[in-house]
Amino acid sequence: MSHAAPAHHFGDKSGLLTVVAAEGYTLFADALAAAGDDLLEMGSAYVRFAVEHRGYFGVMFRPELYHADDSEVSAARERANMVLAKGATTVPVDASRARDAQLAAWSIVHGFAALWLSGALPADLGDDPVAAARPVLRVLVR
Amino acid sequence: MSHAAPAHHFGDKSGLLTVVAAEGYTLFADALAAAGDDLLEMGSAYVRFAVEHRGYFGVMFRPELYHADDSEVSAARERANMVLAKGATTVPVDASRARDAQLAAWSIVHGFAALWLSGALPADLGDDPVAAARPVLRVLVR
DNA sequence: CCCCAAATCTTGTCAGTGACAAGTTAGTGT
């Protein structure tokens, strides 16, 4: 295969990364769905996916690299977001703050994953990101 | 000035970005220090910095782009981390979990900022990131 | 079975990026 062959299938670099993002979000939604509704389990799955598929994860959250409005990307992302929303039900707040709780859950989980991937977290957390994440996520649950 | 002139001062691209990261972390530490020890205020300053200096922020948390062990970068990052640690004291947990609380505070604040910058958050949060962040951070404080 | 159109691939080239090299100019110290 030659250097220009992929262009026929994907159009250009952003077209290729659109497929990568769609695929990534699909695998991501599957991983989160398999984890169940508990924040600790869903959060663990989130961190595990981010670390084990850092190539996908790195593209997924950089929409300037791809066509974020692509129908397959949108569908897969919606599905992941729905699973994420369900995982926040274990955060103990009154019903009026359910949305805030969902965003808090997403933020803490995504934040931990992003900080781990960028190497910003203290080295003494060890080398198991999921084990390191669990007590941190538990602070939100109590 | 010609295309090769900066090379004399910075060495190469990663050298230039090392200076950008050091400068960014210094401004960042200043912004967080000015916000005080309350998680909501410190968190608001974190989100505000990330959004208003997205160029700096984008480089700071991608250590593969620069010399992360550069002494000026390390010093500025240590200073920012110390300020961050103090900002977590308003998370209500027993003393044995203080470290987890610090990491939870950092994760939720960084996660919200990162999600905002990548455009992943729901559009109905409006266009004021700090106003959108505060009720989310409050979930961690109670 | 043949022909045509579409799909896919190949080769070549271009502009831009990041780096390196060689030489020139400016600044500083003795």
Add this chain to the structure above:
DNA sequence: ACACTAACTTGTCACTGACAAGATTTGGGG
């Protein structure tokens, strides 16, 4: 005034992403 260092300039190279022109393969219809 001279010599050395710092800073800059110009040129070139390899690589990347894109585009173009043509060749080859595949599939469908007559």
